[in-house]
Amino acid sequence: MKPYQVIVLGLGGMGSATVWQLAQRGVRVLGLEQFTSPHARGSSHGRTRVIRQAYFEHPSYVPLLRRAYELWEEAETASQRRLLTLCGGLMLGRPESEVVHGSWLSAREHSLPHEILDAREIRRRFPLFHVDDAEVGLFEAKAGVVQAEEAVQTHLDLATARGAELHFEEPALHWDTSGSGVTVTTARGTYSADQLILSPGPWAPHLLAGLNLPLRVERQVLYWFQPRGDIAAYQPGRFPIYIRESADGLQPYGFPALDGPDGGVKAAFFRLPNAQICTAETVDRGLHPADENALREALRQFLPDLDGPLIHATTCLYTCTPDLHFVMGPHPHHPRVTYAAGFSGHGFKFCSVVGEILADLATQGSTRHDLSLFSPHRFTTQPGT
Numbered sequence: 001m002k003p004y005q006v007i008v009l010g011l012g013g014m015g016s017a018t019v020w021q022l023a024q025r026g027v028r029v030l031g032l033e034q035f036t037s038p039h040a041r042g043s044s045h046g047r048t049r050v051i052r053q054a055y056f057e058h059p060s061y062v063p064l065l066r067r068a069y070e071l072w073e074e075a076e077t078a079s080q081r082r083l084l085t086l087c088g089g090l091m092l093g094r095p096e097s098e099v100v101h102g103s104w105l106s107a108r109e110h111s112l113p114h115e116i117l118d119a120r121e122i123r124r125r126f127p128l129f130h131v132d133d134a135e136v137g138l139f140e141a142k143a144g145v146v147q148a149e150e151a152v153q154t155h156l157d158l159a160t161a162r163g164a165e166l167h168f169e170e171p172a173l174h175w176d177t178s179g180s181g182v183t184v185t186t187a188r189g190t191y192s193a194d195q196l197i198l199s200p201g202p203w204a205p206h207l208l209a210g211l212n213l214p215l216r217v218e219r220q221v222l223y224w225f226q227p228r229g230d231i232a233a234y235q236p237g238r239f240p241i242y243i244r245e246s247a248d249g250l251q252p253y254g255f256p257a258l259d260g261p262d263g264g265v266k267a268a269f270f271r272l273p274n275a276q277i278c279t280a281e282t283v284d285r286g287l288h289p290a291d292e293n294a295l296r297e298a299l300r301q302f303l304p305d306l307d308g309p310l311i312h313a314t315t316c317l318y319t320c321t322p323d324l325h326f327v328m329g330p331h332p333h334h335p336r337v338t339y340a341a342g343f344s345g346h347g348f349k350f351c352s353v354v355g356e357i358l359a360d361l362a363t364q365g366s367t368r369h370d371l372s373l374f375s376p377h378r379f380t381t382q383p384g385t
Ligand SMILES: Cc1cc2nc3c(=O)[nH]c(=O)nc-3n(C[C@H](O)[C@H](O)[C@H](O)COP(=O)(O)OP(=O)(O)OC[C@H]3O[C@@H](n4cnc5c(N)ncnc54)[C@H](O)[C@@H]3O)c2cc1C
Pocket: 009, 010, 011, 012, 013, 014, 015, 032, 033, 034, 035, 041, 042, 043, 044, 046, 048, 049, 050, 051, 170, 171, 172, 173, 199, 200, 201, 202, 203, 207, 220, 221, 222, 268, 316, 317, 318, 340, 341, 343, 344, 345, 346, 347, 348, 349, 350
């Protein structure tokens, strides 16, 4: 008998949830992570992530989100830690914008509670937002924030408590499959198991090279500004998470103040057409005034009081597919390997359910969740073939 049934390679957002799911099921699992945890070199740092259900990216995500919320709540109950702050979310823009119209389509198709606010109502309820008369907002009370590093650490702690063996500062150098199992070689040794799950985040282009996935790693920067005026006005309950699509297609987004009176208010660009393409090794982690000024200019248009002193900033990595939908499932060439990648800057809210999906695939060979949107074949199938 092999010492492990499943090896999970990469213990960031997705891998940490996966080892908890497996350990809960009584599976003998080994988790391998190249750095300590949590760390700030991948995609799961920067304190907070937006979570929402009226999903403008595609209505097919909504059933996954419903399950993701349940599993986040399970992790909160099991750990007695608070991971979610459901402070409400406001999707802002012209009625025909992707952010507003797409959210409304998902909300309507899945009967999600929401309100459509006109410009006057937005100003009345959320006076910090300076919107044009032509703008509307889709408000979703169940949207909010998930704590990023805290969530990763919580999943890892829950997994360890259930018997998972987790190795940190142990980069995997190579993985292989044979008829009877999988092996992963690190600087410290070679491990074998029945199944391998690859959740390498921005290192996917390297670890999944054999799949030729069209993945693009992008540099992103997160900022915390001290607002002009009283930061209490940005507290959850008074100020929601938001994404605003401007007429030129930029999508600045942000959070309520969750880091104390001197911690500032976090904001960034969600979609930025000129993001720098890089790798996890070559990314420029420096901070540049031009990036900061571009965000300040976008925020000044609708949140002018946020244009205060810079408190903190950090770079982070998106791993994008061409259509910005995830890519995950059984490895097409290796039946004992399951992988998840290409979360395209919107994956964190799904970590909990992705962990369930990857654990299902590795232990049962199937999952009840619909993965058709995430097939790698969409990148190779030609129209009409
Ligand atoms: C700036 C920014 C803002 C975002 N905002 C949101 C948001 O508001 N809402 C949302 O839902 N999503 C958001 N996302 C996206 C979300 O954070 C990511 O989709 C998610 O964190 C990806 O998790 P992951 O597990 O794939 O990658 P990671 O968390 O990076 O994990 C991959 C892990 O694999 C490890 N690894 C890689 N190679 C090896 C190896 N050879 N050996 C051992 N270990 C290895 C890495 O060290 C890393 O820890 C944002 C992302 C960024 C960068």
